[in-house]
Amino acid sequence: MSNTKIYLAEKIFTGYDMLQQHAVAVLDNVIVGIHPLTDMPADAGVVEYKSALLAPAFIDLQLYGANKRLLSAYPDAETIKAIYEYSKAGGCSYCMPTVATHTYETIFKCIDAVRDYWNAGGAGVLGLHVEGPWISKAKRGAHNPGWIFSPSVQQARELLEYGKDVIKIITLAPEVVSKEVIELVQSYNIVVSAGHSNATYEQATQSFNTITAATHLYNAMSAFQHREPGMVGAIFNHASVNCSIVPDGYHVSFPAIRIAKKLMGERLFAITDAVTETHEGYYTHALDGDKYAANGILSGSALTMNKCVKNFVEHCNIHTEEALRMCSLYPARVLNMENELGIIATGRKANMIVLDNDFNVLEVISPH
Secondary structure (H helix, E strand, O other): OOOOEEEEEEEEEOOOOEEEOEEEEEEOOEEEEEEEHHHOOOOOEEEEEEEEEEEEOEEEEEEOEEOOEEOOOOOOHHHHHHHHHHHHHOOEEEEEEEEEOOOHHHHHHHHHHHHHHHHOOOOOEOOEEEEOOOOOHHHOOOOOHHHOOOOOHHHHHHHHHHOOOOEEEEEEOOOOOOHHHHHHHHHOOOEEEEOOEOOOHHHHHHHOOOOOEEOOOOOOEOOOOOOOOHHHHHHHHOOOOEEEEOOOOOOOOHHHHHHHHHHHHHHEEEOOOEOOOEOOOOOOEEEEOOEEEEOOEEEEEOOOHHHHHHHHHHHOOOOHHHHHHHOOHHHHHHOOOOOOOOOOOOOOEOOEEEEOOOOOEEEEEOOO
C-alpha cells in the first residue's frame, strides 16, 4: 500500500465547488488529487467520514486569548499555544493572536511570545495582530485611553523594527495616523486595517486608496447616518476594501450582518474576536452566557470559527458555501495568501476540516 491517504466525505467543498461522490488524495501533507469515487488509487489508505462535509480549514485573524490566558496578561509561548489549540478546536489550521492597545513593553513581550512559540517548533500561528495603540480615543471601545497615541515616524519604526516578520496586521485609525506612518507600516509587508476610528466618510474613503482592510464592521467606528455616512458607509460603498465582522449576535445583530453581506459580497469575512476569562492585567473578562463581559459591559466574544459558519447559515440567510468562504478563503485573501490557503486543490498543502451536519468539527487535517 502507498502512503497516499484518501479522504472520503458525503460532500467536498473545494472553496469554489461543492462536490459529491468525490475524494481527496493526500501524500506527505500535499493534495495530489481530487478524484471521483470511480477513479481512486487502488492501493491508498481510505479515511471515510459518513454524513460529513470536507472543506478548507478556517483562518481566524483576530482573537486575544484562550484557556484563561489572555495574551496581554500572559505574553508567553504557552498562551500562543493555547490560542492555537482553541482555534484548531473550532476548525482553524491557522490563526492570528491579537494584542489590544497596550504599552510598547507589553506589545514587545507579545512579539517575543510568538517568536518563542515558533522557535520551539510551534505551528499554526501566522503572526501577531496589533490592534492599537494608534487609534481614536473617541472610538476606543474598551481600550485604555492612557495608552492611545498618534505615532511619529520614529515611534512607529521602533515598533515595526522590533516586530519585524512577526507583526502581520496592525489596526489603526487612519485619521490619527499620518500618511508617512501608514506607508512605513506597509513597507514592512504588514496589512494595515482601519478600525477603532472616528473618520468621516470622506476621510475613510480617501484612506482606502491605500488601506485594504477594516476591523470588525460596525463596532468601534463612525456609524452610518443619513447625513454622515461615516466609516461604515465608506466600507459599504467601496469597491475593494475588505472588512471583518463578529457574527455572534451581540457585537452585531444578525439583520445588520445580512445587510452588510448584501452590500459587500466577498469583501466581508469572519473573525471570532474571542477573549477568555481573566482577572489579570488591564483587560478583564468574565463569561456571561455565550459572551464575555467586564463590569456588565460586553467585552468579547466566545465564538469559534465553526460557530461563525453556523450563525451565518442559520441566522443570516447566507449559503453554506459562502459562509465557509467567509471563514477560510476571504481571510486568506486579506493576507494575500489565497495561493496557499483557503482552497482544496491539487498541489496545495492539505489544510482541511471535516464538519458534521450541525457544523461541529470532527477533525482538522493540516500539515502540522
